[in-house]
Amino acid sequence: MDNDCRNELDHFQEKLWIIIVLQFFFAVVGNGFAIYHFVMWERSWHSGIVYSFNLALCDLFYAISLLPLAAYYFPPKDWKYGSFLCKLERFVFFFNLYGSTFFIACISLNRYIAIVHPFFAHDRLEPFHAKLVSGAVWLLAMAVSAPVLRFSTLQGKDNVTHCLGSATKAELLTYWPYSLFLLTFGCGLPFLLTLFSCVAIVYAVRRSHGTTREEKCKVKVLISTVVLLYALFYLPFHALRNTHLNIRIQDNCNLLLYIVYQITKILVNFHVCIHPFIYTALAKNMPKYCCRILRQQKELRAEEKNVELRLYHQPPPYGNPDQ
Numbered sequence: 001m002d003n004d005c006r007n008e009l010d011h012f013q014e015k016l017w018i019i020i021v022l023q024f025f026f027a028v029v030g031n032g033f034a035i036y037h038f039v040m041w042e043r044s045w046h047s048g049i050v051y052s053f054n055l056a057l058c059d060l061f062y063a064i065s066l067l068p069l070a071a072y073y074f075p076p077k078d079w080k081y082g083s084f085l086c087k088l089e090r091f092v093f094f095f096n097l098y099g100s101t102f103f104i105a106c107i108s109l110n111r112y113i114a115i116v117h118p119f120f121a122h123d124r125l126e127p128f129h130a131k132l133v134s135g136a137v138w139l140l141a142m143a144v145s146a147p148v149l150r151f152s153t154l155q156g157k158d159n160v161t162h163c164l165g166s167a168t169k170a171e172l173l174t175y176w177p178y179s180l181f182l183l184t185f186g187c188g189l190p191f192l193l194t195l196f197s198c199v200a201i202v203y204a205v206r207r208s209h210g211t212t213r214e215e216k217c218k219v220k221v222l223i224s225t226v227v228l229l230y231a232l233f234y235l236p237f238h239a240l241r242n243t244h245l246n247i248r249i250q251d252n253c254n255l256l257l258y259i260v261y262q263i264t265k266i267l268v269n270f271h272v273c274i275h276p277f278i279y280t281a282l283a284k285n286m287p288k289y290c291c292r293i294l295r296q297q298k299e300l301r302a303e304e305k306n307v308e309l310r311l312y313h314q315p316p317p318y319g320n321p322d323q
Contacts, residue, residue, distance in 0.1 A: 005253035010077045010160075012259055016266060017073040020066050023269045027063030030276035031056045047110050047130035052279045054134045055103040058141075059272040062096035065089055066269060072163060079163040083154050086163035090152040091145055093165070098186040099141035100271065101234060105190035105197075106133060107279060108226060112197035116204050144186050151175050172249045179242055187238045191230055198223045225278055233271040237264040 034056040042049050068089050072079050079086055113125065151167040167175035205219050240261040247254050 005255065008255055009253075009258050012262060013073050014075040014077050016262065017070045017075075019266055020070040020073065020269065023266075023273055024063050024066040024070065027059060027066070027269075027272040030273055031060040031063065034276040034279075035060065045127050047125055047127055048107065048114075050127055050130035050134060051103055051107045051110060054137070055100060055107065055279055056276060058096045058099040058103060059275050061092060062100065063272050065092040065096065069093075076160070077162075079154065079161045086154055087149050087152045089163065090165050091148045094145040094148050094182075095141050097268070098144050098182070099137060100275070101187060101190040101230075102137045102141060103134075104226065104230065105193040106130075106137060108194040108197035108201075111223075112200050115201050144182070147178050151178070166245060166248075169248070169251075172245065176245060176249065179245055183238045183242055187234050191235065194230055195227055198227050222278070229271065229274060229278065233267050237261075237268045240264050 035053065038045075038049055038053045038056070045053075068081065068085070110125075110130070151164075151171060153164055153168060155162045155164055155168060166172070166179070201223050202220055205223075240257070241264075244254075244257060244261045247257065
């Protein structure tokens with residue numbers, strides 16, 4: 001990649017620092033309020049609140065990592081904080097990014113089980129299980145992101161130091177399989193689980209009797225928004241990130257692709273601003289709907305059992321056949 005192209009890329013990034021600062025501010029306020037709401041106002045923590053609380057905590061840590069990134073992009077773009085903080089900043093970014101994707105999948109699967117299989121959820125799933133799963137998600141996100149500590153490094157040129165989020169040119173071929181792993185396992189798998197859960201929930205809502213049209217519409221909008229935001233924030237970022245890496249491996253420069261890729265990075269940062277509103281609403285409203293579904297199914301089962309009992313005790317139409 002020639003110096004002119006590298007300079008163009010750096011100049012474009014330098015224009016993004018103010019957006020990142022605003023994202024940091026809104027994300028800290030939104031997720032801080034969500035955490036405060038869960039801790040101070042939610043007296044009984046069901047599984048949905050446990051996952052939503054961990055998602056808010058994950059997004060808050062993610063937001064904190066945006067501040068040094070904004071300082072780095074502030075013109076002239078130059079990393080002044082040393083190798084250790086460079087690796088730490090990149091690790092925190094990826095750690096909380098994939099923590100978010102996995103917690104979104106957990107929330108979606110939890111809603112799927114509660115709505116589509118309410119008796120199983122009522123009898124077997126407890127908040128304690130959600131806490132165990134949340135702990136496993138934190139460990140999984142840490143393991144998935146750990147290689148970033150090896151690949152991220154400083155690169156100096158023309159009295160300017162860059163903090164690389166991927167790898168140096170010499171290690172790009174080694175980094176490439178890991179990047180594809182992040183695309184498939186860190187982004188693709190949680191998306192498929194989320195998509196399956198949301199489609200099943202919407203299907204169950206459409207078949208549900210005893211709930212108003214307005215309630216069904218509200219649940220559909222909330223659930224559909226989850227998939228839409230995931231597709232908007234995470235998928236384009238990972239797709240263009242790997243495309244950009246492939247161009248770097250070929251030692252080429254595509255300014256237009258790079259600009260679009262940077263836009264997707266900004267969109268990824270927006271997810272920490274929007275999650276508090278979406279998942280706080282889900283944690284608050286979905287349990288009411290789940291309880292209604294469970295009550296309806298209990299009533300239906302009780303009615304079916306009464307019908308069976310009446311049929312069993314009903315005398316034969318032509319008297320006793322043994323006579």
